[in-house]
Amino acid sequence: MRLYEHEAKSIFRSLSISTPQSVLVGSLSELRKVTFPVVLKAQVLLGRRGKAGLIQGADSLDEALSILQDMIGKRFDGHEVKAVLVEEKVDVEKEYYCAATIDRIRHRPLLITSDQGGMEIEEISRVHPETVHKRHFEPGEKIEPYVGREMASRIELKGERLVEMGAVLTKIYTMLVEYDCKLVEINPLVITTDGRILALDAKVDLDEDAMYRHSELRRLGIEPRHEVGELNEREKIAKAAGVPYVELDGDIGTFPGGAGFGIAVLDLISHFGGKAANFMDSGGAPSQERLRLMIGLLMDNPNVKVVFGARFGGISRCDDWARAVVQYVTETRPSKPMIMRMVGNMEKEGWEIFDEARRVDPEPFKNIKIYRWDTPIEEVIKEAIRVARGM
Incomplete structure (x- = not known):
């Protein structure tokens, strides 16, 4: 759960990190x-x-x-x-960068600082990699004050400023751990011309699943939320229905059969030069209503030029998936093409549902292609990309 700047700074002030x-x-x-x-x-x-x-x-x-x-x-x-x-408005003498986060590669908390504040950390790492200083910690490890001072010394601070900057670094790491944050970033952290050390900006990302442990945040006016105010109408509908759904900036709608498979599909689309329009997850053994809602979200997205559907039947059966697709198509008769692949649990029954629907009413299925196990998913994705490009 990302915090607005003013919310993040209210936490900073409660920890005695100064702000303007x-x-x-x-x-x-x-x-x-x-x-x-x-x-x-x-x-x-x-x-x-x-x-x-x-x-x-x-x-x-x-x-x-x-x-x-x-x-x-x-x-x-x-x-x-x-x-x-x-x-x-403050007069700035020097800008710094500091952050506490989780290193997803090493699975460790990480404290970062640099004397090149004001730029994105990716840009700092590219242009001035020698100025980026990192310190990893063991999970659950607390930070001692001397560690903050040692990190401050790496950015050439001395004396009272070293002590003050070290205290800020210690506090943002403590905040990461004690508030269950995924990121605590100050960019820039500045020394003003009158000698103050201030957090000019604040970026904080909390783990919303841990919010129940932090009643102190409510006292600061920070309530649990899922950024509903920043969702578009389709994302709000999906959230209300409990469907994980995030829109991206591409034109290939994805209708996968699970989160892991969905992420793999996004990677494959990107690998072959396409751009996905969304991520979504059907969950295990989804209901017919849930599946039809998912297709409808893609059809209602004006950016989607083609819907790519892939079902690898496991807990979620192919016949349930096929039944939902058939019902949606026969009821709404969508104009957007659908390129799909179906294999796995109850695959035979799923194909029987598709074949019967086509026999009874072939018209709405003219723009729909469904592939079997003997066509690699890579080839199906390539076709979806070609359709999106109008080829």
Whole structure:
């Protein structure tokens, strides 16, 4: 569960990590409480807000009102701006990067710091790899204060600043562990010209499945959620039905038979030069209603040019899958082509359902091709890509 910047900073302040003075505003009238100059920051779960014009400075009330009017209620890349964080403008002497996260390769907590703040960590690693310093920990290991100071020394800090920066690094690692976070990132963490160390930005991703353990977050106004406000209508429908469904930016709708198989399909589509329009998971032994809903989500997506369906029957039987496809096709008679492959448990019965449906009413099946076990899935995916390209 990603947090908005103002939510993440409220946790920082509770841990004595300093942030600029700020006020969260949701209307033009609230802006009159602010002392200028300020920086206005749209509260949306998007990266690179500065480049999108979602972070702007203002030296006067009139200038701030104009900027706020352009932000509040507007949508950027599908995200509506409902609030703007207005912060004091600070003079920066030096920018740093620091983060605590989970290394998915080594399966260990990881603390990262660099003296090249302000850039994405991927860019820092590419341009200035020698400035990126890392420290792994054992799962469950607590951080000692000297470790934070040692990490601060690697970015050439000394004396009081080393101690203060070390304390911040210690706190963000502690936050990662104690709040069940997947990521705690400050970029940039700055030293101001008047000597303060401040978190100018904040990116925090919590494990929503662990939220029940953190009643203290509710006291900060942070409630469990699944970013429903950032979902489009199809994703909201899927969520309400309990169907894992995420839309991507491609044109090949995927209707797989499980999460692992679904991810493999995304990889294969990408490998052969296509672009998937979504990820979804039917779950084990899905109901007919669930399967029909899944197909409908793809057919309703205007970006989808072809639906690729693949069923490797196990717990989820091929005949159930075939029955859902047939019922959807005969009832709605979709215009979008479907390229599918079916093999596994109850495969014979599944084919009988398809063959009978075609015999009774062949018209809605003209744009539907279904392949058997003897056609490799790679070839079926290649055909779906060709159809999406209009070939």
